[in-house]
Amino acid sequence: MALPALLVRHLPPAALVLSVAACGAGRGSPRVLSSATIEANPVARVEWIGGWDSAMATAIAAMERELGIPRFEVSLHLFPGREAFEAALVRSGYRSDFARDTARTMTAIGGSRTVLVNEGNLVAAPWERRLGLLAHELAHSLQYELGGGHRGTSDQWLREGFAEWISVRVLQGLDASSLDQSRHHALGRLRGRKRAALPPFEQMVTFPQWVALGQGPHGGVVYDLAFAAVDFLIRRHGLTRAVRYFELFARSPDRAANFRAAFGEDLADFERAFRAEVWPTRRSAGPAQGTFAWRKSTRSWMATGLWNTVTPERCSSTSSGECG
Numbered sequence: 278m279a280l281p282a283l284l285v286r287h288l289p290p291a292a293l294v295l296s297v298a299a300c301g302a303g304r305g306s307p308r309v310l311s312s313a314t315i316e317a318n319p320v321a322r323v324e325w326i327g328g329w330d331s332a333m334a335t336a337i338a339a340m341e342r343e344l345g346i347p348r349f350e351v352s353l354h355l356f357p358g359r360e361a362f363e364a365a366l367v368r369s370g371y372r373s374d375f376a377r378d379t380a381r382t383m384t385a386i387g388g389s390r391t392v393l394v395n396e397g398n399l400v401a402a403p404w405e406r407r408l409g410l411l412a413h414e415l416a417h418s419l420q421y422e423l424g425g426g427h428r429g430t431s432d433q434w435l436r437e438g439f440a441e442w443i444s445v446r447v448l449q450g451l452d453a454s455s456l457d458q459s460r461h462h463a464l465g466r467l468r469g470r471k472r473a474a475l476p477p478f479e480q481m482v483t484f485p486q487w488v489a490l491g492q493g494p495h496g497g498v499v500y501d502l503a504f505a506a507v508d509f510l511i512r513r514h515g516l517t518r519a520v521r522y523f524e525l526f527a528r529s530p531d532r533a534a535n536f537r538a539a540f541g542e543d544l545a546d547f548e549r550a551f552r553a554e555v556w557p558t559r560r561s562a563g564p565a566q567g568t569f570a571w572r573k574s575t576r577s578w579m580a581t582g583l584w585n586t587v588t589p590e591r592c593s594s595t596s597s598g599e600c601g
C-alpha cells in the first residue's frame with residue numbers, strides 16, 4: 278500500500294535495523310530494546326521468531342510493508358514480573374493503587390514511543406500471540422506519534438479497534454491470521470448477542486468507560502465490537518482517513534468534529550450503518566452478509582478464544598495518559 282502522505286509528515290525516519298539497546302543492571306530491571314539500535318532481522322514466518330528482538334523487527338517491518346507505516350522510534354521494556362512492572366508504572370507517574378490494579382490485570386501498555394511488557398505473564402505464550410500483542414501496543418504508540426506525542430481525546434473504541442486491526446494485518450502478513458477470519462469470528466460473537474444489549478459508542482469513549490465495560494457482562498465482546506467497528510470504518514473510508522483521524526487530535530480535542538473531518542460523516546450516522554452491518558434486518562440484509570469467508574486452513578490465535586476477552590495481554594490505558 279502506498280505510504281499515506283499524512284503519516285509521513287509526522288513520522289521521522291528511523292534506522293532500518295534493530296539492536297538491543299540496553300539491559301537492566303539490577304534485579305527486576307527491564308531489558309530494553311530500541312527500534313533505533315536493535316540488530317535482529319525481520320522474519321517471514323511467525324514460527325521463525327526466536328526472541329523479542331526479532332518479534333519487534335518483524336512487527337515494525339510488517340507495519341511498514343503491509344500498511345505503509347514508516348518506522349518511528351520506540352523502545353520495548355521487558356519486565357521480569359508483576360512487581361517490577363508495577364514499580365515502573367509508579368515511576369512513570371501512576372498512582373500507587375492504580376499501578377497495582379493495572380499490573381494485576383494487564384500485561385502490556387503502549388504509550389508514547391514506549392511499550393511496557395510484563396514478560397512474566399507470557400512465559401508460556403507462543404510467539405504468534407506475543408507478536409500480535411506487540412503489534413497491538415505498537416499501534417497505540419503510533420496513535421501517540423500521530424497525535425503529536427499526546428494521548429488526546431480520541432474515542433477509546435476507535436483506539437482499541439485500530440490497534441486490533443493493525444495487529445491482525447501484521448499477523449496476516451505472516452500468514453498467521455487474516456482480516457476475513459478475524460471479521461468472521463468477531464461478527465459471529467457479536468451476532469450471538471442481542472443488538473440492544475451491547476453498549477453504544479458513547480459508552481466507549483473514555484478509558485474508565487472501557488475498563489468498566491470490560492469488567493461487566495460485555496467484557497467478552499468489547500474488543501470484538503471495537504475491531505468490527507474499525508474494520509467496517511476502514512472498509513468504508515480507507516486506512517488513510519483512519520490515520521488522519523488520530524492526526525487531527527494534535528490540533529483539536531473536539532472528537533465529534535475530528536471524526537466528521539476525517540471520515541466525512543457524523544459518528545451517529547456511522548454507528549447506525551455499522552449496526553445495520555452487524556445485525557442486518559431483512560430489508561437491509563444484502564451481499565455483505567455473505568462476504569465473511571473463513572479460510573479454515575489459516576492458523577489463528579484468535580480461534581483459540583484469546584481474541585475476545587479482556588485478558589491481561591490487552592493494552593491498558595491509564596488515567597495518567599500513558600497508554601491508548
Ligand SMILES: [Zn+2]
Nearest residue numbers: 437440591592
Ligand atoms: Zn489496546
